[in-house]
Amino acid sequence: MAESAELILDGKSYSFPVTEGTEHEKAIDIAKLRDQTGYITIDSGYKNTGATKSAITFLDGEEGILRYRGYPIEQLAEQSSFIEVAYLLIYGKLPTTSELQEFSNQITKHTLVHEDVRKIFDGFPSAAHPMAILSSLICALTAFYPESVSPDLNKEEIDLNVIRLMAKLPTIAAWTYKNQMGHPLNYPRNDLDYASNFLYMMFSFPTEKYDIDPRIVSALNKLLILHADHEQNCSTSTVRLVGSANASLYGSVSAGINALWGPLHGGANQEVLEMLQAIQKDGGDTSKFIAKAKDKNDSFRLMGFGHRVYKNFDPRAKIIKKAADDVLSALGINDPLLKIAQELEQAALTDQYFIERKLYPNVDFYSGIIYRAIGIPTEMFTVMFALGRLPGWIAQWKEMRENKEPIGRPRQVYTGELERDYVGIEQRS
Numbered sequence: 126m127a128e129s130a131e132l133i134l135d136g137k138s139y140s141f142p143v144t145e146g147t148e149h150e151k152a153i154d155i156a157k158l159r160d161q162t163g164y165i166t167i168d169s170g171y172k173n174t175g176a177t178k179s180a181i182t183f184l185d186g187e188e189g190i191l192r193y194r195g196y197p198i199e200q201l202a203e204q205s206s207f208i209e210v211a212y213l214l215i216y217g218k219l220p221t222t223s224e225l226q227e228f229s230n231q232i233t234k235h236t237l238v239h240e241d242v243r244k245i246f247d248g249f250p251s252a253a254h255p256m257a258i259l260s261s262l263i264c265a266l267t268a269f270y271p272e273s274v275s276p277d278l279n280k281e282e283i284d285l286n287v288i289r290l291m292a293k294l295p296t297i298a299a300w301t302y303k304n305q306m307g308h309p310l311n312y313p314r315n316d317l318d319y320a321s322n323f324l325y326m327m328f329s330f331p332t333e334k335y336d337i338d339p340r341i342v343s344a345l346n347k348l349l350i351l352h353a354d355h356e357q358n359c360s361t362s363t364v365r366l367v368g369s370a371n372a373s374l375y376g377s378v379s380a381g382i383n384a385l386w387g388p389l390h391g392g393a394n395q396e397v398l399e400m401l402q403a404i405q406k407d408g409g410d411t412s413k414f415i416a417k418a419k420d421k422n423d424s425f426r427l428m429g430f431g432h433r434v435y436k437n438f439d440p441r442a443k444i445i446k447k448a449a450d451d452v453l454s455a456l457g458i459n460d461p462l463l464k465i466a467q468e469l470e471q472a473a474l475t476d477q478y479f480i481e482r483k484l485y486p487n488v489d490f491y492s493g494i495i496y497r498a499i500g501i502p503t504e505m506f507t508v509m510f511a512l513g514r515l516p517g518w519i520a521q522w523k524e525m526r527e528n529k530e531p532i533g534r535p536r537q538v539y540t541g542e543l544e545r546d547y548v549g550i551e552q553r554s
Contacts, residue, residue: 134162148183165536176357177365177530181214181520184356186434191441193354194218202444207349208232208319211516214354215287215523228288229319235292236313236322239269242297246304255301255508256386262297264379266290276371283526286374287519294515295319298508299326305504320345323512328500340455341499344448348492351441352510354517355434360384360391361514361521366533368522381518382511391507394493397429398503401462401469409461411468419478429490430473431483441488449491452498466494 128143130153139161142154152175159165168174183192191198194213201210212220212228220228242262249258266289267273273286296313303310303326311326321337324345329335355361364381368374385391404414417425432439453463470486473479496506 132158132162134164144178146178148185159536165538167538171362176362176533177525178528179357179521179524180217181524182354182356182517184434186432187436189435189437189440191355198351198440199444202347202350202441205350206318207346207353207513210350210353211291211519214516214520231288232292232319233313233315235289236296236315238293238296241269243310246300246310249304251305251307253305254386255298255305255505256382256511258301258304259294259298259508259511260379260382260386262301263290263294263382264376266293266375267373270373270375273373273375274371283374283523287523290374290378290519291515295323295512296326298512299323301508302327302502302505305502318342320349338456340452344452344495344499347444347448348495348509349513351445351488352492352513354514354520358390359387361518364518365521365525365530368525369530369533371532374519374522377522378515378518381514385511385514386507391510393429393487393489394496394510395503395506397466397490397493398462398497398506400428401465404465405461409465411465411472415469415472415476427469427473427484429493430479430486432487435487437483438485439487442486442491445488445491445495446486449494449498452495456498458498460497462497463494466490 128145129140130143132139132141139158141158143151144154145151155166166174181194183195184190193201193210194217196213196219201213205213208229209220209225212225242265245262245265246258249261270286270289272278272282275282278286300310309331311329313322314325317325317337320342324337324341325335357365360381363384364377367380368377372380388396404411407413414425414427417423418427470490473484473486479485492509493506496509497503501509
């Protein structure tokens with residue numbers, strides 16, 4: 126007999142089915158709750174609401190587990206490439222050699238953007254935040270590919286939009302940096318892999334040779350993999366919600382970029398660097414700020430420690446800590462901010478206060494250190510997050526379309542005024 130949950134309201138009993146996922150996560154299916162009872166549920170922030178069933182990412186915050194399509198993140202970060210992981214997320218399986226080569230070749234083929242996009246760049250002030258430019262230009266791709274708004278795209282058309290977006294977002298992201306710096310824009314190179322090409326477009330100049338450091342490429346590749354998807358977070362849910370209205374892939378991902386821009390979501394690694402700068406400005410005494418963090422009456426918080434989902438440890442942090450150590454060691458960087466970061470890290474890993482509360486350094490802490498070390502400015506950190514999260518957003522949008530999920534339409538409990546009559550303006554004074 127199928128398992129069910131019983132709800133008793135006003136003395137009457139209602140039965141609702143219980144569904145179970147492949148990892149034994151259980152949920153009460155309340156799809157017919159309002160029809161049967163007239164009630165809805167209140168779940169501010171959707172913390173206990175499953176808005177969809179998904180086969181893409183499994184996350185267990187209690188045990189510190191993250192898997193893409195069943196593959197542990199530890200194995201993917203060590204043995205795979207970002208493009209291979211993107212294929213896995215989007216198409217549900219690891220590609221064969223020929224499939225991976227074709228996927229990579231198609232992305233390379235579409236890395237150029239329309240020259241009219243450069244005219245749009247001219248309309249942005251040099252002080253514009255890179256995320257404002259990125260979200261605007263990704264949404265503008267719908268204007269360059271108007272057929273993408275059709276709700277009846279076939280598989281080949283969807284695949285083409287997937288390839289275009291995977292190919293063009295790194296170009297646009299690198300150009301946002303160049304625009305901010307007032308530097309000439311670099312066109313992509315077809316002889317470079319995904320991460321190397323991005324670094325080339327970011328940091329090369331026509332007047333000098335740019336040597337792409339394989340150690341930096343390796344660290345960036347790991348960072349992108351670790352950020353590629355993270356279940357139904359704020360930006361991913363935004364992509365699915367916007368996409369449920371049959372919005373284009375470009376418009377849906379643009380909405381996700383804007384959600385990611387929020388400091389409560391994608392801005393965490395930027396907040397880490399800003400915290401380090403504040404400590405340096407104060408004199409660099411990390412013990413003082415460790416004490417402030419422990420003081421419950423002090424509003425200071427250590428950014429980049431602990432995680433709202435992972436209750437034990439962030440599995441991504443262990444991987445990226447090693448990458449951060451490798452980058453700093455290989456490049457021989459002597460940066461006072463990075464020294465402060467290392468002192469905070471050591472304190473958090475050895476101090477009983479942090480150990481008991483499981484306030485370990487998370488992926489945002491280490492990613493900010495790596496980005497700083499390789500020369501990426503703080504305002505570009507969230508753009509880097511978007512670059513990594515892109516295949517996850519695409520996979521979630523694609524899954525939602527293929528499953529023919531209905532348009533998202535949350536309910537509310539109204540708490541405003543009761544019905545009242547309109548009063549003319551002459552009677553209101």
